[in-house]
Amino acid sequence: MRLLLLSLFFGLLLSGCAVGPDFKSPAAPSVTSYTKGSNPSEITANAKDTHGATQHLIAKELPHNWWTMFGSEPLNQMVELALKNNPNLESLQQTLLSAQQSAYAQEQSLTIPSIDASVKETKQRFNPAAFGQPSPPSIFSLTNASVNIAYNLDIFGGIRRQIEAAYAQADAQAFTYEAARITLEANVVTTAIKRAAVKTQIDLTQKIIQQQEELFHITELRYQLGAVSQADVAVAKESLAKIKNTLPDLDNQYLRLDHQLAVYLGQLPSQSNVASLNLAEIKLPQDLPLSVPSELVHQRPDILVSEAQLHAATAQVGVALSGEYPAISINASYGTLSANPSTVFSRNSAVWSLSSGIVQPLFHGGALKAQTEAAQALLKSAALQYQQTVLNAFQNVADSISTLETDGQYLNQSYQTYDATSEQMNLIQQQFDTGSMSYMQLISAQLHQEQSAIALSQAKANRLNDTAAFFLALGGGWSEEAHHPKNNPIEK
Numbered sequence: 310m311r312l313l314l315l316s317l318f319f320g321l322l323l324s325g326c327a328v329g330p331d332f333k334s335p336a337a338p339s340v341t342s343y344t345k346g347s348n349p350s351e352i353t354a355n356a357k358d359t360h361g362a363t364q365h366l367i368a369k370e371l372p373h374n375w376w377t378m379f380g381s382e383p384l385n386q387m388v389e390l391a392l393k394n395n396p397n398l399e400s401l402q403q404t405l406l407s408a409q410q411s412a413y414a415q416e417q418s419l420t421i422p423s424i425d426a427s428v429k430e431t432k433q434r435f436n437p438a439a440f441g442q443p444s445p446p447s448i449f450s451l452t453n454a455s456v457n458i459a460y461n462l463d464i465f466g467g468i469r470r471q472i473e474a475a476y477a478q479a480d481a482q483a484f485t486y487e488a489a490r491i492t493l494e495a496n497v498v499t500t501a502i503k504r505a506a507v508k509t510q511i512d513l514t515q516k517i518i519q520q521q522e523e524l525f526h527i528t529e530l531r532y533q534l535g536a537v538s539q540a541d542v543a544v545a546k547e548s549l550a551k552i553k554n555t556l557p558d559l560d561n562q563y564l565r566l567d568h569q570l571a572v573y574l575g576q577l578p579s580q581s582n583v584a585s586l587n588l589a590e591i592k593l594p595q596d597l598p599l600s601v602p603s604e605l606v607h608q609r610p611d612i613l614v615s616e617a618q619l620h621a622a623t624a625q626v627g628v629a630l631s632g633e634y635p636a637i638s639i640n641a642s643y644g645t646l647s648a649n650p651s652t653v654f655s656r657n658s659a660v661w662s663l664s665s666g667i668v669q670p671l672f673h674g675g676a677l678k679a680q681t682e683a684a685q686a687l688l689k690s691a692a693l694q695y696q697q698t699v700l701n702a703f704q705n706v707a708d709s710i711s712t713l714e715t716d717g718q719y720l721n722q723s724y725q726t727y728d729a730t731s732e733q734m735n736l737i738q739q740q741f742d743t744g745s746m747s748y749m750q751l752i753s754a755q756l757h758q759e760q761s762a763i764a765l766s767q768a769k770a771n772r773l774n775d776t777a778a779f780f781l782a783l784g785g786g787w788s789e790e791a792h793h794p795k796n797n798p799i800e801k
Contacts, residue, residue: 327466328634329627330688332473332620335695337603343707348599352717357724360593360769364713364776371598371608373786376498379773380592383584384501387574391497394575398493401486408482412475419468422460429453455644455660462639467631474624481617488610491785497573498777504566505586506770510763511559514552517759521549524752531749588766594776597713600783605702608784615691615698622684622691629684633677635669702782709779716772723761723768730758 342348352364372378376388392398431451463469528545531537571581606612645658670677737754740746780786 327469327627328630329466329470330623332477332623334616335606335619335692335699337606338699338703340602340703343602343703344710349710349714352597352713360772361720361724362593362595364593364595364597364717366597366599366710368601369596369598370600371780371783371786375780375786376494376777378592378594379498379777381586381590383586384498384591387501387570387583388494388497390574391493392490395493395573396575398486398489401482401489405479405482405486408479412472412479415475416472419461419472420463422458425457427453427455427457453644455642457642458640460639462637464637465631465634467628467634467636470624470627470631474621474628477617477621477624481614481621484610484613484617487787488614491610491781491787493573494785495777495781497570499774500566500570500573501586502588502591502770502773502777504563504570505588505591506766507559507563507566508585509588509766509770511556511563513759513763513766514556514559517552517756518549518556520752520755520759521545521552524749524756525549527749527752588770588773591773593769593773597776597779598783602703605706605783606699608787609702610784610787612695612698612702615695619688619691619695622688626681626684626688629677629681632680633670635667637665637667639665705782706779709775709782712775713772713779716768716775720765720768720772723765727758727761727765730754730761734758 348366350366352366377385430453432448433451461468525542525545525548528537528542532539532542567581567583568578570583571578574581574583576583600608606616641661641663643659643661645660734754734757737746737751741748741751
């Protein structure tokens, strides 16, 4: 009893101590800009329509439903349907639930004394001849009912470090789920925009094919009249064949994107009913929220995954170190023991035991030291991996800003090219109306105009997609304050 009381006293005295380093969140990079110099305040383009509007980088929080900034209800419905039905996302959610419940189960099993009840009856044939007695053998019974309690005192914090590591791993799984969710949102948006852009290219290509067919038929008629050579007919035929050859590839691209969208939405490609989008109806977000660099580490789930893994590795060092310290346990049992089942619960049948024990590791052939060094090496690795994740995240944002600037410049050039071909087309149309230009020249001008229209639509789609990629690089509207796993405790 004295040993037990002493164990309890020291356990309570030292319950606030835990071996190993205490985890602290790494400091955010001390920079004020994502790119060299200062962050741009706006990204300009030729404002011919909403896709060519100037985009303003402003300091405000990105909304969690950022895809609504594209102003397309069909697009909104696609994202919501994907979040509801995507099997991979649901699988990660179940994995998260498993990790959280496992951490909770480990906490309960390690911090609360285990209590077990048992009832046991034993029959045994006893032969007195084993002790040199001539009496005949006899059979007796023993009935034992008991309650057993066991508890390990966590004097040096090894158990607390195990629980800390388990919850850190659950946090990592929670952030992994959030990263998958925002990636799915971005994939749906970008795939839908690509599909709409390919549909526009298909429509414009079909118009070009019609124009090329007209040009080819005119060339054949003029050859029959002797106005052009057979070489001119061959050139017109080759030009028509080339543009027709581009159509199957575009059709295949559209179908593959349609199939991919169906899978994102949790549908079979053969049974999907994904809405068709018109590229012109998808608006370009003009106000682009840009968080300060010091906040990025709290807005990107992939960074927080690495931080949680760093936290777990820190706790595991404490777990390894605790193996070098004494372990104290307390065990107690109370029950009854009787040769007659009818008297098993009588006062005279009561039996009890109370014990405490201490185990001090003395020699393990260097295994304990090696385990500690291994945990410390993993901690250093996790710290370096965290640094790399932060570097990659800042690169993503910097690349996204640079890409948006390039998109604006390319869109300007595409607008200028389209304007030039349109002006040329109008001029040739006027000259054709007065009889000073041939029909072949008119068709050729129309062909160039349609080709520049395809390039312009692709430039618009690139700007829309890269805007979505910019939102993803900033964390997809995710907020640590609103979504941290500790704000969503496990129901106990």
